[in-house]
Amino acid sequence: MKQLIWLFSLVFCAGVAAQEAPEWPTQDGVVTVIWQQPEEYADVRTGSGLQSRYQNHVFATLGKELQKSVTPLLQEGQQARFVVTDLDLAGDVRPSFGAASSDIRIVKSIYPPRIKFSYSIVGPDGQVVALGEEDLRDMGFDSRPATRHQNEALRYEIRMLDEWVRRHLAKTLDAEG
Template sequence: MKKHIGLIITTGALLLMTSTALSTAFAAGSEVKWTEPEKYRDIRPGDENRKRFQERTFKELELYFAKLAARLPEKQQLKIEVTDVDLAGDVRFGSHRQIRIIKEIYAPRMTFSYQLFSADETLLSSGEVDLKDMSFMRGSRLKHRSESFNYEKNMLDDWFEETFSPVVAAATQGE
């Protein structure tokens, strides 16, 4: 039987997402903090308002961290502090506007620290992460191809799988 569980994402204020059908064993939450975003390498819009683009980017990535965290065991909390973002591609001036050019030399990067807490707030794991996906345009990485920030999401998928697959596997065996 499936339960409807809401995930909570915090970025200063709490934001309650719509209920999502998740099994009881997968009801973890996430919290994302964006530290000094004005110093990030590249979070520039192409032909969009800079502030709205940054807000949209943060919201989209927060929701994606929440989606990943939902795979963790019940009541665990994944806290992320992002210290740098360099989106795939590079913003260049076209004829009369700015556009984001995607080429292999403009790989996505993200730097953050994470902490994973148990339901009783015991620290289970933590680390400093410096991601860079130099092969982001190669292979059959089609999972997020129709979504915004698909290259960044693929990179986060790889990190999450490498970092938390034993935790997720243990939770599924315990069902």
């Protein structure tokens, strides 16, 4: 009987916890970043520590960088929305086979960073100013000189996003404005 009560409690608690969990992590503001179905991303794995904490760090860092680089490009009243559908961090997590207590991320040119997202820029009147889908991959990420983010753990991903904003989005918004 105790086993039956315990099993019922476990199933009930799991159902309640699943209902209370947020659908996707989001960063709101003039530039909104939605990390859609992150459990299906190619690679946002940590080598050590809690996976959920690492994912939150990755999403917060990249989302804030995107917000910081896009916000100055927007005219008053415009809003941007990014929906990230896949992320593959530079490198690959490999087991350390006892050399360390955790796995390690090996960064080599054969593991470039990649991010897939859709975006829209909407004017104050609700009209779409810019719209698109991107599948960014930086094949030469490890062969360029250091940037202002050289000491950041996500420097390759930040640089890839910054370059896309500068080379593509800024030109698109200039042409529209």
